[in-house]
Amino acid sequence: MMLKAVILIGGPQKGTRFRPLSLDVPKPLFPVAGLPMVQHHIEACAAVPDIREVLLLGYFPAQQLHQFVTDMIAAYKIRIRYLQEYQALGTAGGIYHFRDQISSGNPDAFFVLNGDVCGDFPLQEMLDFHTSLTSPSLITIMGTEATRHQSTMYGCIVEDKETHQILHYVEKPSTFVSNLINCGVYICSPDIFKRVGEIFNSRPDFYSLEDEEGTESIWLEQDILMPIAGTGQAYVYNTDRWWSQIKTAGSAIYANRHYLQLYRTTKTDRLATNGSDKPTIIGDVYIHPSATVDPSAMLGPNVSVGKNAVIGAGVRIRESIILGNTTIQEHSCVLYTVVGWNSTVGAWTRLEGTPCDPNPNKPFAKMDNVPLFNNDGKLNPSITILGCNVTVPAEVIVLNSIVLPYKDLPHSYKNEIIL
């Protein structure tokens, strides 16, 4: 069997809720648990022996992805390419536009993964399910359970419980349809191109100059899944493994924690260990080999420290992401915070945010993608974020605040966006 994988990474206009973290680097490359977000997808794909090529599909300028793709080829030794859409073509439009590249070598099927989800992707298990189906599936969707209340923020699937055929599919319905939601991970038969082609050719105004911008795009969800449901050609593979979207900056801390936890079973060499002349490590912590951490610092649980970062004496960090080239001076405390690249945090300073985790008392609860402001126009409590090249003085407190790049903070801040 020969398979390929397509990862949909979107473009610069997407991922706005991820700001300011997506101001300096395309959102798909933002590091979570020490690796660019979509490297986790690539790693999951590379672990499936039949996947021979991974295609990243998006409309970011190619030079923004070039180094990353080169690094990925070296790390995983499989074919990886970035294919750039000339404009946003939609979740099925891009696949259709590059159908020749996807079909070359005659793959039996190809995976499609949304770049903005994270999880413990059971790709091999899903493939086994897909290939075991007696009637061929044009598209198999990975589905998972959500709460009744949250389900309407996703694509909702009604399945035949015995055969797992999809009977009904609604994209982000206005009222409750089903607890079973679309994870944004698919296996498609190459025959899907015929379906997308029919839609492409059925658009009469395609060449009209008055055509509104955006009508050129084709959506896997609305244009393919909704009409195909109930025809016996679409199936759902259910998973109860960890899965989430990464939409808001707050979800980076949550995803970081879970990916670190996964390292415990699969990649223990990536986790920092305790030892003499080493900092105290609590729980799961990733420290880039080039980072310098003072032995009197205490890190964890759930901390990632990037390239060339310098962590001073007596520093305490918990539930946070410290990006590359950042310096945290002695005795500072960092909790539920993302510290952007090249930032400096003075001594005896406290950076603290509020976690936005899924409700632990509700089974199947996902992260709420809390908007920045509440209805009174006030900032919703969230993780604290420092953009890149921010300088925080010594002996101040920055609480539940978002600091845009290149800012020298003069004093303490609480619940503010600092522009």
Ligand SMILES: Nc1nc2c(ncn2[C@@H]2O[C@H](COP(=O)(O)OP(=O)(O)O[C@H]3O[C@H](CO)[C@@H](O)[C@H](O)[C@@H]3O)[C@@H](O)[C@H]2O)c(=O)[nH]1
């Ligand atoms: N290449 C490319 N990628 C795109 C484009 N538009 C969106 N994407 C990528 O496609 C994925 C889906 O993004 P959205 O269109 O914003 O959809 P969504 O709100 O995330 O919902 C989708 O994912 C949910 C799971 O996370 C699903 O539940 C839902 O049904 C739907 O498939 C993201 O990774 C995004 O970067 C495009 O024009 N081109």
